[in-house]
Amino acid sequence: MPSFADFDRRNYRTVDVATGYDGWAPTYEQTVMDEMDLALLDRLRHPDWRRIRRAADLGCGTGRTGGWLRGRGITDIDGVDLSAGMLALARVRGAHATLAQADVRDTGLASGGYDLVISSLIDEHLPDLAPYYAEARRLAAPGGTFVLVSYHPQFMMVTGMPTHYTPESGEPLAISTHLHLFSEHVAAGVGAGWQLAEVAEALVDDAWLAAKPKWAALRGHPFTMALVWTLPR
Numbered sequence: 001m002p003s004f005a006d007f008d009r010r011n012y013r014t015v016d017v018a019t020g021y022d023g024w025a026p027t028y029e030q031t032v033m034d035e036m037d038l039a040l041l042d043r044l045r046h047p048d049w050r051r052i053r054r055a056a057d058l059g060c061g062t063g064r065t066g067g068w069l070r071g072r073g074i075t076d077i078d079g080v081d082l083s084a085g086m087l088a089l090a091r092v093r094g095a096h097a098t099l100a101q102a103d104v105r106d107t108g109l110a111s112g113g114y115d116l117v118i119s120s121l122i123d124e125h126l127p128d129l130a131p132y133y134a135e136a137r138r139l140a141a142p143g144g145t146f147v148l149v150s151y152h153p154q155f156m157m158v159t160g161m162p163t164h165y166t167p168e169s170g171e172p173l174a175i176s177t178h179l180h181l182f183s184e185h186v187a188a189g190v191g192a193g194w195q196l197a198e199v200a201e202a203l204v205d206d207a208w209l210a211a212k213p214k215w216a217a218l219r220g221h222p223f224t225m226a227l228v229w230t231l232p233r
């Protein structure tokens with residue numbers, strides 16, 4: 001399998017997830033665009049959000065996904081994240097019923113109780129997808145759905161850009177980044193017992209280029225994707 005290092009064009013100094021997101025937390029929401037993830041969620045045909053009672057939000061960050069779920073009337077949401085700095089902002093936002101500092105591969109949440117597991121923009125920080133899909137499977141109730149939003153591997157390969165931010169020091173820092181091909185997602189998802197129900201891709205378009213004109217050469221390329229996985233009842 002190719003590794004992100006084979007494509008890295010920035011070669012920034014790399015920090016681990018907790019260090020990176022604790023440092024990024026104060027400015028994170030000014031740099032992440034809703035087109036990357038929330039606009040993709042808006043477009044999904046599955047699940048029927050009105051039927052969701054209980055959700056687990058893996059890598060909940062500052063609570064952007066939780067806020068979006070609240071907008072769909074879902075309030076029973078348990079969030080986990082490794083970064084204390086991101087969790088502190090999620091607490092202020094108040095979109096989640098509970099928040100805990102934990103790894104998405106070993107959340108400590110109860111088995112089989114969630115009709116929705118959702119996880120947005122985090123899989124590029126995991127070296128191996130299998131434990132992540134397996135933990136989502138453990139949490140999900142029969143008939144449950146796993147919605148995963150990811151950077152598109154094509155975008156990572158074309159841009160050679162790791163997940164990164166620029167702290168006050170002015171030195172850009174990469175946060176440990178891994179490339180996962182679509183086939184790796186399918187192998188990990190199917191291996192954990194999930195069935196793929198829907199895939200949506202967000203493309204670099206006029207809306208995106210209005211905010212990021214420097215990406216004009218990438219018009220039409222996918223930059224994120226949403227995978228919707230389901231379990232039989």
Ligand SMILES: C[S@@+](CC[C@H](N)C(=O)[O-])C[C@H]1O[C@@H](n2cnc3c(N)ncnc32)[C@H](O)[C@@H]1O
Binds near residue numbers: 017058063104105119
């Ligand atoms: C790009 S942010 C996305 C946050 C949120 N889901 C959103 O869409 O705004 C990635 C988040 O995943 C968390 N994260 C990365 N790896 C993790 C892991 N192994 N376990 C728990 N959280 C993790 C980071 O701390 C960070 O808050």
